Amino acid sequence: MKPISSESPAAKKPRKFIAIVNEVEISFQNPIQTGHEILKEAEIKHPQCIDLYQLFPKGDFERISLDEKVDFSKSGVEKFITKDAEFRNYTVDGQSETTDQKKMTANKILKLAGIDPEHHFLILVKNDGTKVSYARKGDEEIKVACPPMQFVTGKKDSICDLEQCCHSGTIPVISYRYIIKINSEKYTVDEKEMTGRQILALIGQTPESYYLRFKHKGGSSIVGADEVIDFTACGVERFSAKAKNCTEGRVNQRDFSMPEEDADFLKKQDLSWDSFSEGSRWLILRDYVLPAGYNVEKCDVAVAIPANYPVEQLDMFYMFPNLSRTDNQAIGALSPQTIEGKQYQRWSRHRTALNQWVPGEDNLATHLELMNHSLQEEFTKR
Numbered sequence: 509m510k511p512i513s514s515e516s517p518a519a520k521k522p523r524k525f526i527a528i529v530n531e532v533e534i535s536f537q538n539p540i541q542t543g544h545e546i547l548k549e550a551e552i553k554h555p556q557c558i559d560l561y562q563l564f565p566k567g568d569f570e571r572i573s574l575d576e577k578v579d580f581s582k583s584g585v586e587k588f589i590t591k592d593a594e595f596r597n598y599t600v601d602g603q604s605e606t607t608d609q610k611k612m613t614a615n616k617i618l619k620l621a622g623i624d625p626e627h628h629f630l631i632l633v634k635n636d637g638t639k640v641s642y643a644r645k646g647d648e649e650i651k652v653a654c655p656p657m658q659f660v661t662g663k664k665d666s667i668c669d670l671e672q673c674c675h676s677g678t679i680p681v682i683s684y685r686y687i688i689k690i691n692s693e694k695y696t697v698d699e700k701e702m703t704g705r706q707i708l709a710l711i712g713q714t715p716e717s718y719y720l721r722f723k724h725k726g727g728s729s730i731v732g733a734d735e736v737i738d739f740t741a742c743g744v745e746r747f748s749a750k751a752k753n754c755t756e757g758r759v760n761q762r763d764f765s766m767p768e769e770d771a772d773f774l775k776k777q778d779l780s781w782d783s784f785s786e787g788s789r790w791l792i793l794r795d796y797v798l799p800a801g802y803n804v805e806k807c808d809v810a811v812a813i814p815a816n817y818p819v820e821q822l823d824m825f826y827m828f829p830n831l832s833r834t835d836n837q838a839i840g841a842l843s844p845q846t847i848e849g850k851q852y853q854r855w856s857r858h859r860t861a862l863n864q865w866v867p868g869e870d871n872l873a874t875h876l877e878l879m880n881h882s883l884q885e886e887f888t889k890r
Contacts, residue, residue, distance in 0.1 A: 523537075524536070524537060525537070525538075525580035526580075526585045526586075527541075527546065527580065527585065527586045527587070527588060528585060528586070528587045528588065529546065529547075529550040529552075529560075529587075529588045529589070529590065530550070530588070530589055530590055532550060534546075534549045534550050536549065536580060539579060539581035540577050540578070540579055540581075541577070541578055541580065542574065542575055542577055542578075543572040543573055543574045543575065543576050544574040544575065546560060546578065546588065547574075547590070550590075552590060554654055555574055556574070556593070556597065556654065556655060556656065557592065557593050559571060559590065559591050559592070559593050560572045560574075560588055560589075560590055561588060561589050561591070562578065562586065562587070562588050563587040563588065563589060569589075572588070592654075593654065594608055595607065595608050596609075596653075596654055597656040598617075598652060598656050598657040598658070598659065599656065599657075599658050599659065600617065600623070600630075600659045600660070600661065601623075601659070601660055601661055603621060605617075605620060605621055607620070607652060609652060610651065611649045611650065611651055611652065612650060612652060613647050613649055613650070614629070614630040614642035614645060614646045614647075614648060614650060615630075615646035615647060617630055617650065617659060618630055618646075618661065623661055625646055626664075627663060627664055627665075628663055628664065629641065629643040629644075629646065629662050629664060629684065630642040630646070630659055631659065631660045631661065631662055631682050632650070632658075633658040633659065633660060639660075639682055639740070641662070641682045643664075643682075643684050643698070643700075644698060662682055662683060662684060663684065664684045665684065666681075666683040666684045666685070667683055667685045667686070667687060667696070668680050668681065668685070668686050668739070669686075669687040670686060670687065670688055670689070670744050670746070671689050671694075671745055674724075674725070674744065674745040675745075680739060680740045680741070680744070682700055682740055683700075684698075685697065685698055686699075686739045688707070688739065688746070688747060689746035689747065690710060690746070690747045690748070690749055691747075691749060691768075691772045691775075692768075692769055692772040692773070692776075693711070697710070697739075699739075700738065700740050701736050701737065701738050701739065702737055702739075703733065703734050703735060703736055703737070704720045704731035704732055704733050704735050705733045705734065707720055707731070707737070708720055708749060711749055713749060715732075715733035717751060718749050718751055718752060719749070719750060719752055720747060721747065721748050721749075721750075722737060722744060722745075722747045723745045723746050723748070724744055724745055725745075728748075731747070761782040761784050763783050763784040763789075764783050764785065764789055764813075765783070766783065766791065766872065767818060767871070769871055770871055770872040770873070773871070773872060773873045774872070779793050779794075779796070780793070780794040780795060781793050781794060782794065783813070786847075786848070788812050788813075789812070789813040789814075789815065790811070790812060790847055790848070791811045791872075792808055792809070792810050792847075792848070793808065793809040793810075794808055796808065796809045798831070798883060799883050799884050801833060801834055801886075801887050802831050802833065802834065802883075803831060803832045803833075803834060804829060804831065807827050807828060807829060807831065808827070808828045809825055809827060809879070810825070810826035810827075810828070810845075810847050811825055811826070811872070811875065812826075818867055818868075818870070818871055819867045820865075821859065821865030821870065822865075822870075822872065822875040823858060823859075824855060824856055824858070825855050825857070825875075825879045826845050826847060826852040826853065826854050827852060827853045828847070828850050828852045828853070830851070830852075830853040831853060833886070839886060841855065841856040841857070842854065843856065855879075855882065857878070857879070857882045859878070
């Protein structure tokens with residue numbers, strides 16, 4: 509006797525249980541299905557955002573929850589329809605909340621979560637991880653969408669210093685205010701994003717006359733007039749702004765650049781300067797104004813810039829033309845030094861144990877302060 513094949517008419521075919529959801533037919537092999545399983549089989553996305561209703565022959569209907577079971581083993585075809593969920597779920601600082609409202613203001617969402625909008629502001633966390641701040645938009649309406657939206661809160665007394673965050677390796681967070689540094693000055697701003705034009709406006713300039721550069725972990729980049737800078741992006745450190753002008757006549761020689769804080773200091777002091785290398789690196793301050801009592805009112809001042817400055821200290825200073833006192837009193841600790849083909853006058857003035865060089869605190873400005881003090885003190889010690 510031959511065995512019965514699985515394709516034989518004697519083999520029973522599994523029964524299918526039919527349902528219609530929104531006029532679309534679906535089927536199951538298991539007669540017991542939950543509301544969630546019905547929606548999934550009907551290829552309806554985000555079941556948590558949908559209310560499922562079972563229709564009955566006499567026109568009645570009944571809402572089926574996501575975990576409620578429906579028995580399809582009875583005769584006939586079960587029919588269902590769906591509607592947008594009457595209630596929407598969302599979270600605030602990880603706590604679940606529910607509402608039947610389709611729109612709410614940021615402040616209302618805070619109040620419903622028991623959070624005081626006078627001291628806090630709302631932040632929306634999107635599905636891709638980006639964040640939208642409602643720091644100064646508490647009365648702006650937010651469409652309560654599905655799947656469940658995620659909100660977090662910030663404090664209105666929070667301030668983020670971008671330069672400090674960068675130096676400490678901390679990723680900036682959305683704050684109520686931000687401290688940004690432009691050249692050597694710090695500015696407190698309310699927005700977490702600004703264009704190049706808006707940043708330049710803080711120093712009273714425009715992209716037509718100034719260009720803006722921002723320093724970040726990867727180096728530095730020019731900021732376009734309408735380019736948006738996100739202060740919460742990782743690695744934004746500080747900004748520098750410089751004029752786009754040119755000058756007629758003498759052009760300063762710049763074989764190397766000074767650190768930004770030194771360059772800002774020179775600019776603020778309106779000092780003309782050159783930098784060049786001839787074995788050593790030299791910074792030359794042109795027509796530096798001297799205190800009264802010397803044979804000239806102005807001279808060129810040279811400062812040797814070590815290769816690993818500002819870690820290594822600045823030491824001594826050099827004058828051209830040579831200085832002398834108008835009262836004919838001698839000046840001590842002087843010697844000749846050839847720089848840029850001229851005979852400069854070296855002033856051997858050094859720091860003491862009580863005034864040692866501190867990297868990060870001392871710079872060109874503090875060195876010139878010591879130089880100015882030495883030039884003045886010359887007339888009090890002799």
